[in-house]
Amino acid sequence: MKIQTKFSMIAMAAMLMMQGCGAKQENYDRLLDPNKLITLEIWTYYNGTQKAAFDGLVTEFNETVGAEKGIVVEAYSQGNVNDLIQEVEESAEKKVGAGEIPDIFAAYADTAYKVDKLGLVASIDQYMTEEELASYRDEYMSEGRIGEDGSLKIFPIAKSTELMMLNKTDWDRFAEAAGASLDELNTLEGVTKVAREYYEWTDSLTPQPNDGKAFFGRDAMANYMIIGSRQLGKEIFAVEGDQVTLNLDREIFKKLWDNYYIPYIRGYFTAQGRFRSDDAKTGDLIALVGSSSGAAYFPKEVAVSDVESYPIESVLAAAPMFADGDKIAVQQGAGMVVSRSDAAHEYASVVFLKWFTEEDRNIEFSLASGYLPVKKAANDFETIKKVMDSHEELASAEMIDVVEVAEKQLNEVELYTTKAFEGGNDARSLLDTSMQDLAKADREQVKAKLAQGLSLDEAAAEFETEAYFDAWFTSLTQQMQEIVKK
Numbered sequence: 001m002k003i004q005t006k007f008s009m010i011a012m013a014a015m016l017m018m019q020g021c022g023a024k025q026e027n028y029d030r031l032l033d034p035n036k037l038i039t040l041e042i043w044t045y046y047n048g049t050q051k052a053a054f055d056g057l058v059t060e061f062n063e064t065v066g067a068e069k070g071i072v073v074e075a076y077s078q079g080n081v082n083d084l085i086q087e088v089e090e091s092a093e094k095k096v097g098a099g100e101i102p103d104i105f106a107a108y109a110d111t112a113y114k115v116d117k118l119g120l121v122a123s124i125d126q127y128m129t130e131e132e133l134a135s136y137r138d139e140y141m142s143e144g145r146i147g148e149d150g151s152l153k154i155f156p157i158a159k160s161t162e163l164m165m166l167n168k169t170d171w172d173r174f175a176e177a178a179g180a181s182l183d184e185l186n187t188l189e190g191v192t193k194v195a196r197e198y199y200e201w202t203d204s205l206t207p208q209p210n211d212g213k214a215f216f217g218r219d220a221m222a223n224y225m226i227i228g229s230r231q232l233g234k235e236i237f238a239v240e241g242d243q244v245t246l247n248l249d250r251e252i253f254k255k256l257w258d259n260y261y262i263p264y265i266r267g268y269f270t271a272q273g274r275f276r277s278d279d280a281k282t283g284d285l286i287a288l289v290g291s292s293s294g295a296a297y298f299p300k301e302v303a304v305s306d307v308e309s310y311p312i313e314s315v316l317a318a319a320p321m322f323a324d325g326d327k328i329a330v331q332q333g334a335g336m337v338v339s340r341s342d343a344a345h346e347y348a349s350v351v352f353l354k355w356f357t358e359e360d361r362n363i364e365f366s367l368a369s370g371y372l373p374v375k376k377a378a379n380d381f382e383t384i385k386k387v388m389d390s391h392e393e394l395a396s397a398e399m400i401d402v403v404e405v406a407e408k409q410l411n412e413v414e415l416y417t418t419k420a421f422e423g424g425n426d427a428r429s430l431l432d433t434s435m436q437d438l439a440k441a442d443r444e445q446v447k448a449k450l451a452q453g454l455s456l457d458e459a460a461a462e463f464e465t466e467a468y469f470d471a472w473f474t475s476l477t478q479q480m481q482e483i484v485k486k
Contacts, residue, residue: 028127031344034070038348041102042075045084045334046369051077053368057356065355071348076102081334085111085425092118103341104349106334109143109417110424112154115337116147117422122338123151127350136357139415140374144335146420148241154335155353157362158371160293161329161406161415162223162319165277167286167302169312174198174286182315185287187323188228191216192259195268198286210450214270216263217279219290222431223330228256230416231325237427237484239419246484248477250470255322257435257469264439265446265463266456271436289319291332292406293370296398316401318409331415333371363387367399372406381407423483430483434476 032038046054058075066072078084088105090098092115101120115121124144125133133141136156144154164185174180178201184190195215203212218224229236232252238245263269273279276288281299295316303309319329338349356362359378364387366373373379384403418424442463449459462468 028343028347029069031347032069032071032351034068037070037072038344039072039074040104040345040349040352042073042336043078043084043087043102043105044075045079045081045106046077047080050369050371053365057361057365061352061355065351069348069351071351073352081108089114092120101339103339103345104336104353105339107154107337108334109146109154109420110428112335112337113146113420113422113424116153120340121147121153122340122346122349123149123153124155124338124350125152127347128152128354132354135375135377137374137376137379139331140335143331143417143419154337155350155357156333156335156374157353157357158366158369159331159333159374160291160371161331161409162220162289163292163295163402163405163409164317164319165280165288165290165295165298166315166317167280167299167312168315169310170283170286170302171315174201177201182317185317186320188259188320189323191287191320192263192268195263196266199266199268210267210456212267213283214267214279214285216269216287216289217271217276217285218260218288219276219294220330220432221260221436222428223332224260224289225253225256225431225435226418226428227328227330227416228252228322228325231322231328233326236431237418237421237424239421242422244421244484246480248473248480250473253473253476254469257472261435261439261442262460262464265443266460267443267446269439271440292372292402293333295402295406296370298398316405318405318413327413328416329409329413331417359383360387364391367391367403370399370402372403372410379407379410421484423486426483427480430476430479434479435472438472 042058044051044054055075058073062072078087084106087098088101088107088111091101101115107115112121133152140156140159141152144152144156146153166185178197180194180197184194198215199212201212203210226236229247229249229252232255234247234249234252236247238247260269270279270285272284273282275294276285276290277294277298279285280288281301281303283302283304298314299312300314301309301311321327321329336353338346340346356365357374359373359375362373362375363378363384365371367384367388373384377383381404384407385400388400418428446456446459446463450456
């Protein structure tokens with residue numbers, strides 16, 4: 001009897017909880033009235049095909065669910081990511097000339113954290129059921145939980161990771177001559193080794209000494225340092241609540257240095273254009289690591305000059321990792337933040353975001369924009385392929401390759417992104433520029449020495465000492481400590 005009574009009580013509690021969830025949803029639905037329109041303003045950083053895909057879905061929502069429930073969505077691009085960050089922060093801080101903060105804005109964790117500190121971010125959990133929350137990938141939801149209460153403040157709508165992209169046409173010529181293998185590009189050490197061989201091989205093709213070509217480049221130096229350090233066992237920014245512990249390990253950073261700075265000053269790596277895909281298009285490199293969201297735009301030809309070019313084939317692969325490190329890849333892509341206002345506007349915002357991330361629709365947006373879907377059920381290549389098959393305009397060979405390789409990587413490695421903290425944007429910016437700027441400047445000095453007749457070893461010697469590395473590492477540590485202490 002006791003067991004039966006206990007079971008009955010549990011069952012009744014479960015039923016009440018289910019009724020409570022349904023009642024909560026029903027109560028919020030009552031805030032919406034098709035005869036009393038709620039207008040939502042959204043700020044994004046989308047441009048080009050991404051903006052077109054997003055705007056198309058906004059129009060679809062307004063004509064269907066929005067019309068039924070009395071919600072009108074108006075989307076505005078603020079330029080690039082940095083432009084958006086500036087606009088949002090100035091609005092949040094009520095700077096002179098800044099507009100009102102929008103109902104929804106795209107943001108990475110650090111920006112959301114900063115705005116949340118001002119009390120301007122709504123908690124999304126209250127407008128969603130447990131089942132709805134559980135339908136999204138756990139790591140994406142974890143990234144969106146910021147602030148002291150750990151509530152969901154960033155709604156995931158599309159994500160990306162990093163991939164290796166390679167000019168296979170020029171690779172094949174090199175590989176046949178030098179005996180190189182694609183398998184060597186699975187590790188960062190292998191990339192460094194192959195890059196030296198490529199430089200030496202291209203150098204041998206002309207009578208001019210030391211005019212070899214760079215092999216490799218990367219778009220996001222902060223990702224390289226944050227993920228590389230994490231692969232090797234240290235989390236650069238360990239965040240607990242509002243406290244951040246800085247972990248800059250000399251041995252790890254020396255390994256990062258040896259596999260980027262050193263090959264860069266020697267000419268094995270490069271970074272000339274705004275993005276490394278620009279360098280691939282001009283033939284200044286043939287391999288790069290960049291966001292999966294841009295992989296479909298890897299060039300299809302190399303422009304030798306203004307009047308001469310040749311077609312190339314490309315190949316995609318998982319991003320290389322340190323040989324003795326853990327299998328960890330970056331998780332990136334801004335989510336959507338709902339501004340704190342009234343329950344009607346907040347709920348209407350969540351209604352749109354839930355609609356936007358329904359499986360098939362989110363897959364459509366992801367394929368059209370180059371991102372990856374955010375729900376568990378949508379992160380399956382066969383499911384994605386079915387949507388592709390029903391939307392021929394999305395089923396390009398390039399996009400199929402991007403999705404297949406990216407999904408495979410996502411399912412085989414641990415995804416990682418830093419947690420938000422005060423000064424996080426500044427800290428990331430420092431990681432983006434510190435090693436890269438020094439490498440660029442020192443490469444110019446090496447080239448000047450080469451022009452004077454020195455060998456490559458002689459020209460690079462003063463920059464390859466332990467003392468030179470330590471000077472840079474000490475400076476980086478001091479600058480980072482100042483940012484974290486603010």
